[in-house]
Amino acid sequence: GYPLWAPEPASNLPEDYHRTGLKIGDVGVVTEDGGFDVLFNISLPTSHPIHQPRGVPSNFRQVLLDPSDIRGFPSFDNAGLVLATHSVGQTTRTLSSSIKGALLALPEGAGKEDLVSLLQFRQLALENAASWYHFAYFHLGRAEINNNSLYLITGSHKASSWSLASFSQANRDAALSFSLTTG
Numbered sequence: 001g002y003p004l005w006a007p008e009p010a011s012n013l014p015e016d017y018h019r020t021g022l023k024i025g026d027v028g029v030v031t032e033d034g035g036f037d038v039l040f041n042i043s044l045p046t047s048h049p050i051h052q053p054r055g056v057p058s059n060f061r062q063v064l065l066d067p068s069d070i071r072g073f074p075s076f077d078n079a080g081l082v083l084a085t086h087s088v089g090q091t092t093r094t095l096s097s098s099i100k101g102a103l104l105a106l107p108e109g110a111g112k113e114d115l116v117s118l119l120q121f122r123q124l125a126l127e128n129a130a131s132w133y134h135f136a137y138f139h140l141g142r143a144e145i146n147n148n149s150l151y152l153i154t155g156s157h158k159a160s161s162w163s164l165a166s167f168s169q170a171n172r173d174a175a176l177s178f179s180l181t182t183g
Helices: 015-020 119-139
Strands: 026-030 036-041 070-077 081-084 100-106 110-115 150-152 155-158 163-168
Antiparallel strands (some): 026 036, 026 150, 070 110
8 A cells, every 4th residue: 555644635626535535446646745636536437526627538448346346344443553663662662773663543443445356457557557647647737747656546544533653763762652542
């Protein structure tokens, strides 16, 4: 996966994106500020609001997904979960002499959903990558894109609240203290 620093949907996206966030089938780029710029979605029809008024690539083909194609876990991570790099001591939350590290706290937990089979998405991406780049660059004016900058969303891990901490060039005397309130 690819963590987003600014996971909130952009204000120009349709209302359903503001309720649910990114969707399986979204094609887009990670922005400079750590968000995700949705260009189109291969799982939604051309008439969907995400495709208006910008359109879709000329060879667009919708991938029809059945609910059974997506494996969902609404409560995948329990409330209060704290994830940390190995450079953060799990019991005392002390920082090792490592040069860098990070910590993620999920006070209300997180849900997860994934595409069950990646084969159809992978094949479509391989067949259409050049056309998708052409669409993004020439039709949408995304001049900052380059090879390997388009992403096709095949799953997500979403939390309604989170806290992040990161460090670099810590010394041996560094310590981290935090309090987590759930609910």
